[in-house]
Amino acid sequence: MPPEENVSSGSIALIVPQRLVKTVKDGLHEIGSLDKRNKIHRLESDDPRVAVDNDPTSSSEISMFIIPTTWVVDDSSSEACRAQKIKILHSMGLQEHAQLISYHIQPISTKQQTKPVQGKNKFGHIIDQWLLSLPSNLSAVLVEKAISTQHWSYNIYPPLLLFPSSGFARDPWAALLTVDFQPYREKLFISVCEAFKVTHIALNGAIPANSANTNTNILRSPTRLTPLYGDFGPDLAQPPTYEPTAADFKSAFWCSTTQNGIYQTWAPRYTMFSKGNLSEKARVLNLRSLTRDGLDGLSPKEISAVDLYAGIGYFAFSYAKAGVGKVLCWEINRWSVEGLRRGATKNGWICKVVEGESKQQSLGTGRNSVREYSDIQEQLVVFKEDNERAAERLDEIRAKIPPVRHVNCGFLPSSSTSWKTAVQLLDGRQGGWIHAHENVNVKDLQKRKHEVLETFTTLVNTRWPTSNGLHVSCVHLEIVKSYGPGISHCVFDIAVLAP
Template identity: 40%
Template sequence: MDARKKPPKKPKTNPISSAISSWLSALPPPLLDLITPAPDSNQNHIDLLLLTSPKRWVIYEPMVLLPSGSFTSLPWPALLSSLTPNQTSLLWAAILRNISPSSKVPLTHLAINEGIPLHTIATTTTSNEEGEGEENLLRSPSGLRPLHGSFGPTTPFASDRDFSTAFWVSTKQNGITQIWAPRWTMFSRGNVKEKARLLSFHDAARPGGPGVKGKWAVDLYAGIGYFVFSYARLGMRVLCWELNPWSVEGLRRGAEANGWSVRAVMGEELELSMGELVGGGEQIVVLLEDNREAGRRVRALRGVREVEVAHVNCGFLPSSEGSWRDAWEIQGKGLRDGGKGWLHLHENVGFGDIEERRGEINVMLNEWGGGEVKGEVEHVELVKTFAPDVWHCVFDVCITKSGPA
């Protein structure tokens, strides 16, 4: 053998499959005898269990999140229903133990991601059947299936004690840390592209781009700080709104982790004047209230100090159109003659309808502007697919105000 040739690398073993295989070998044989493969299957029960087990995962330290539908394919349900709690716990612990070497910290919690429902579950008034409830405005991850570890309070109260006993996870994207409580707050990994785009939005190559440091950004759907933190990284002060108290607390924790000063305004503090609310100089001010208050509050703030808003972000799906008029008022009415600002309008749009929607937005905004303030969709960013042939779009609207003739 040529000594210069390296031996072929052994194929890597999937850590979940490896954990399941070892765990199965330790189970009492009678348990496995209860699991029979489908009549048309040529595989034994062990092979079938391994074949239908999840192969992918995402780490949000210290949690491992498995993909939707994990452990629901036959014959997993029959096996899991026949196990003792201790036997099930040993399986989840083995999976965490096998994945942990790839993480900087020990992984302690395991869950299955079942997506964020657009509506809450409601009971119909005529029967006990479940029906489609109200819109899930808080985007609560009610489908999350915890498997291992304590995920904290099981009722949606949001006191300081609840926050202190809740389970929190974190991740870093584009060098920015984000923190959230997975039982009560969503996290969209696919927004990483749009966050990065905002960070480079004012590169020198863009006409009129540089010079946003010290200006204001307004985010009408703050969440845990998805886009808020990109604006803060650019050196802007951010005024934002959010309805979910768990998201506000995640935003507060995330801002502090990144070294940005932050003020979370809720309860009786909402009665304070806008001058008082921003007078402390915090880089980020988040208000726990309906964003329909945003227009009124920004007008009040402009009554006591100069506020130049460079960006207004409307990041809500399937459509943020309900906030566009307020966004237009916040941006357009504060522009100086010859000034420029931006709206980022998020909406799910069929691929074949994007250009038509672009034109509709142009017409809508310019009707509101009355000739003095103009808006034009300069670019449409396709962030990610939401459904077949449906894209999460961001319409970048450039707002300008004409100077005196």
């Protein structure tokens, strides 16, 4: 027998329920932390490696899978490993699944350690080499805390590497952005770009709830993005102050990602991207109410879905991939509309952008203005306007499209201003489902569920004063992600159906 290899350290592997395997795998791949040297495999029921923090294998009906990561641990105590697990989930925006996901430590042999370490350690190695090239008076500023880079979180959206705001903006690394480091900073960023095969680097701050003028940030503009390396385009004002032109779209820097097999693209200087919606996009893609069984024998192609806050296609693309016949979108941010159009084309879906109309005048005078729009051949139709007149628009074309069975209200902190419109959009004969997004205190989830149900019941009864046989119920409450201390982003699935 060959001699047994010495084990000097270990990496964390996540133990994941079968329904979350693809979500976690895609999330790890997105943040550069999926260990591709080891295969994902089923956890046997008698495997002794399951950690003590929770035991998701207690039910024989649940299939669990081991997903290897590149996160290396020096302290194998349960407290340290549990904290590391939470960090990994937080980096992917999946911390709400912490109780369903466990871990074990995979030994790293001395033979394995001769290979380059991927993922979280790669940036730390680049920093280490760069520090050695600095004059001693400058390296002294950073070297003491260099180890802190070993587990920095980041996201790669080709060709962009995006650090959280806690990265270079935090001491002692904030010194990198000062004049003293300017001659050396470009060398570091060039090395990072070469190692990660990207062309641009930026810091990403949180999307503020309110913009600088205290008005609600309806456009969800990335006002705190800090470009570090590469040309991100000019600092343009957002619509309606400035309407981007075709030349602006052509010259802007665009990045992309693929989640659940769906391509999405956006211009990070002008449009936000929420990676934390990964699990909800996967859920929408696999809703039972988008199957023949859930649609009483109809195929998804025989229905329509509406996304009232489409963005770059977060949920609209899930409906399209699920095979929904017509997906109608409303979006007011011109940059998001362009991203949605580009993404749809890349995914192979025919998409038409329709100019909207203000209450005073039409914003479009060409063939694609609302007043002249009558050709419903495309799978995706994007109305470039506020959704407050969506019901009116739909009434103009309702006879030409399949019945609307799904309406997504994906706006935070609350989509409540669109709920009346959502009810008006549903097919009056067959009914359907409304997906209402809300930020809710975790202590008030059931209370808020009851309030949401009461509100929709009132709206349905108001729309149809005489009984049409439709019953209102909340068939599911999905906790998507943490939105802050004690606050969860939730989705209430409201069914308006015949009992």
